[in-house]
Amino acid sequence: MRRVLTVALFGALSLTACAQPASPGATPAAKPGSNAAAPAAKGNANADQTVRSALAGLDPKFKPDYIGAAPFPGFREVLVGGQVLYVSDDGRYLMQSQPYDIQNRAPASSAGLLAHRKALLDKVPRGERIVFAASNPKHTLTVFTDIECGYCRKMHQDIPELNKLGITVEYLAFPRMGPGSQDFTDMISVWCAADRRQALTHAKQGQPVAPKNCTSPVAMQYNLGQQVGVSGTPAVFAADGTQLGGYVPPAQLVKALERQAR
Numbered sequence: 001m002r003r004v005l006t007v008a009l010f011g012a013l014s015l016t017a018c019a020q021p022a023s024p025g026a027t028p029a030a031k032p033g034s035n036a037a038a039p040a041a042k043g044n045a046n047a048d049q050t051v052r053s054a055l056a057g058l059d060p061k062f063k064p065d066y067i068g069a070a071p072f073p074g075f076r077e078v079l080v081g082g083q084v085l086y087v088s089d090d091g092r093y094l095m096q097s098q099p100y101d102i103q104n105r106a107p108a109s110s111a112g113l114l115a116h117r118k119a120l121l122d123k124v125p126r127g128e129r130i131v132f133a134a135s136n137p138k139h140t141l142t143v144f145t146d147i148e149c150g151y152c153r154k155m156h157q158d159i160p161e162l163n164k165l166g167i168t169v170e171y172l173a174f175p176r177m178g179p180g181s182q183d184f185t186d187m188i189s190v191w192c193a194a195d196r197r198q199a200l201t202h203a204k205q206g207q208p209v210a211p212k213n214c215t216s217p218v219a220m221q222y223n224l225g226q227q228v229g230v231s232g233t234p235a236v237f238a239a240d241g242t243q244l245g246g247y248v249p250p251a252q253l254v255k256a257l258e259r260q261a262r
Helices: 002-010 044-058 111-122 150-157 159-164 182-192 196-204 218-227 250-261
Strands: 066-069 075-080 083-088 130-132 139-145 167-173 235-237 243-245
Touching: 044 066, 044 075, 044 083, 066 111, 075 111, 111 218, 130 159, 130 196, 139 150, 139 250, 150 159, 150 196, 159 167, 159 250, 167 182, 167 218, 167 250, 182 196, 182 218
Parallel strands: 139 167
Antiparallel strands: 066 075, 075 083, 130 167, 139 235, 235 243
């Protein structure tokens, strides 16, 4: 219900990512940046509850997964149904848009939200990821991917260049068509293959996926993607939880990561 409501009200898809279809019962690629949460204004001790009540007024099942100080005063930053919203401390105004910090020349995100995302992503063991490691790693990305997505295939073609630039890519599964789809079944087969890296590469080249079955993490990773706000693929996250957007050419991506690390 939460996802249906957020998709209906606030669905916005990256032009460099393959959209997840809205289903009953999905951010432009941007240069990364993070900012410490704005100091809580006087009287904000009750703002979290005020915002929670206001959202419940829209729909009783509209339950936030995270509420914290926004990176600018007067608002709370809210994660609900995987979507980031900004609600005024008095619960009157709601907006969904990536705020941009003109002074720091980067998208603004609160330290609290980044920590929340990072904690969720860090729970996924490395052994459940499909990892393409750089020989001399400088940066590590967590990328929610789909074997059918054109931009995912384009990013995968860049893996040698990304690795050369010192970027390790750790894939998580996000079959956009959802549970019960052939896409979902094929991604389970990829994750169950004896050589998952090869199986993923072949699938992204359009080759038939050999049916396999096992106790796979695909469903868990798909659900995690929804929790952290994935609405299209590829969905790229930096090590600190910053969502970088969709597909970005390697040279631009490494510049963004270096800028973020300053």
